[in-house]
Amino acid sequence: xxxxxCEGAGVLCVVDFVCEGVDVLRLVWCNVWFLEVGLVMRYHNxxxxxxxxxxxxxxxxxxxxxxxxxxxxxxxxxxxxxxxLLFDAAAKxxxxxxxxxxxxxxxxxxxxxxxxxxxxxxxxxxxxxxxxKYPDKNIWLYTGDVWEDAxxxxxxxxxxxxxxxEFVQDKKDATLLWKGSSNQRVINVQASLAKENPRIxxxxxxxxxxxxxxxxxxxxxxxxxxxxxxxGSCAIKKNACEA
Ligand code: SF4
Numbered sequence: 270x271x272x273x274x275c276e277g278a279g280v281l282c283v284v285d286f287v288c289e290g291v292d293v294l295r296l297v298w299c300n301v302w303f304l305e306v307g308l309v310m311r312y313h314n315x316x317x318x319x320x321x322x323x324x325x326x327x328x329x330x331x332x333x334x335x336x337x338x339x340x341x342x343x344x345x346x347x348x349x350x351x352x353x354l355l356f357d358a359a360a361k362x363x364x365x366x367x368x369x370x371x372x373x374x375x376x377x378x379x380x381x382x383x384x385x386x387x388x389x390x391x392x393x394x395x396x397x398x399x400x401x402k403y404p405d406k407n408i409w410l411y412t413g414d415v416w417e418d419a420x421x422x423x424x425x426x427x428x429x430x431x432x433x434x435e436f437v438q439d440k441k442d443a444t445l446l447w448k449g450s451s452n453q454r455v456i457n458v459q460a461s462l463a464k465e466n467p468r469i470x471x472x473x474x475x476x477x478x479x480x481x482x483x484x485x486x487x488x489x490x491x492x493x494x495x496x497x498x499x500x501g502s503c504a505i506k507k508n509a510c511e512a
Pocket of ligand 1: 335336337338339342343344345347380381382412413414434435436
């Protein structure tokens with residue numbers, strides 16, 4: 270944050286951040302959360318009791334901003350990083366109210382792309398706070414980046430499961446588990462980071478939910494497919510970015 274112009278219901282701030290090598294200045298109404306973390310992030314929706322974006326019942330934050338422009342994307346309205354609403358303290362409280370519920374298994378960051386440069390720092394701050402406040406809840410993140418690129422971001426250590434890769438219409442398969450096209454991978458982040466070579470990801474589950482742990486996954490040795498839940502099941506299908 271580089272300036273503080275006036276006060277009102279919030280505070281009008283000039284936010285300065287670097288996006289894809291370009292210095293971006295944005296004038297926004299900030300609130301206490303942004304003043305604390307010095308970040309700005311926008312979002313389109315918070316969905317509750319969601320069963321389609323990760324294991325169990327979840328709260329999902331749909332952030333604004335994506336530059337992957339996948340053909341067949343089901344959420345093109347989320348591509349504009351200036352779209353949607355400012356993520357403020359009220360939005361954070363809405364999420365925490367859901368995470369307070371014992372039957373909510375965790376949060377999923379989707380969009381848009383939570384790893385878009387406009388979102389990375391905000392998602393990291395929020396994920397870090399959630400990990401500290403709710404150590405038993407898990408965090409999923411959907412991104413158009415592939416794991417080999419995404420793994421370098423500082424938000425990654427706070428993520429449990431990452432669904433990677435752009436949606437590829439020619440590889441679309443509505444029966445895939447937690448993903449929309451077969452090039453995408455559902456990755457156990459912590460198990461992958463613990464490996465000697467984390468660039469070879471450990472999968473959270475297989476491609477389909479009707480074969481235990483998806484051990485049929487082409488070219489993926491069994492030892493690279495480990496359960497995230499105790500029972501190792503991924504019971505509900507995901508059609509990420511399905512057109
Ligand atoms: S499918 Fe996902 S990564 Fe691709 S353009 Fe849409 S929001 Fe972005």
